[in-house]
Amino acid sequence: MKPYTRKAKYYETDxxxxxxxxxxxxxxxxxxxxxxxxxxxxxxxxxxxxxxxPVLHAECEYKKSIKFDDEVKIIVSLQELGRVKFTLRYDIxxxxxxxxxxxxxxxxxxxxxxxxxxxxxxxxxxxxxDVMKGLSEQAE
Numbered sequence: 001m002k003p004y005t006r007k008a009k010y011y012e013t014d015x016x017x018x019x020x021x022x023x024x025x026x027x028x029x030x031x032x033x034x035x036x037x038x039x040x041x042x043x044x045x046x047x048x049x050x051x052x053x054p055v056l057h058a059e060c061e062y063k064k065s066i067k068f069d070d071e072v073k074i075i076v077s078l079q080e081l082g083r084v085k086f087t088l089r090y091d092i093x094x095x096x097x098x099x100x101x102x103x104x105x106x107x108x109x110x111x112x113x114x115x116x117x118x119x120x121x122x123x124x125x126x127x128x129x130d131v132m133k134g135l136s137e138q139a140e
Contacts, residue, residue, distance in 0.1 A: 003075045010069075018067055053109050059106055063104070082121070084110050085121075088109075
């Protein structure tokens with residue numbers, strides 16, 4: 001998969017002139033949506049199938065500040081795929097600073113039917129499950 005890249009925007013900075021910590025979570029979301037597009041499962045497809053995918057948990061560890069106009073690369077990988085939920089890992093590199101790892105984090109998601117019932121990913125979304133397992137195997 002192709003990593004997600006973007007430039008840090010001025011409006012994303014805080015009073016110290018660095019990217020505000022909350023924006024890293026937004027970037028992880030952008031990278032997740034990009035990954036889903038790349039593997040043939042744009043988020044809209046899930047909605048058309050009658051599923052929603054809430055975030056159950058999100059965390060980010062900050063290593064080195066990113067500043068306005070720095071270019072970042074985010075590599076998304078599958079950390080865990082269970083029957084009901086899955087966890088993605090995000091490694092955020094600052095390409096403007098020799099590609100240094102600036103932050104990393106995870107998000108955990110599930111799928112629910114529109115009525116709120118949980119979806120068994122391996123059974124009801126087998127194609128998606130197989131593609132995600134394939135991503136995990138490619139990373140190894």
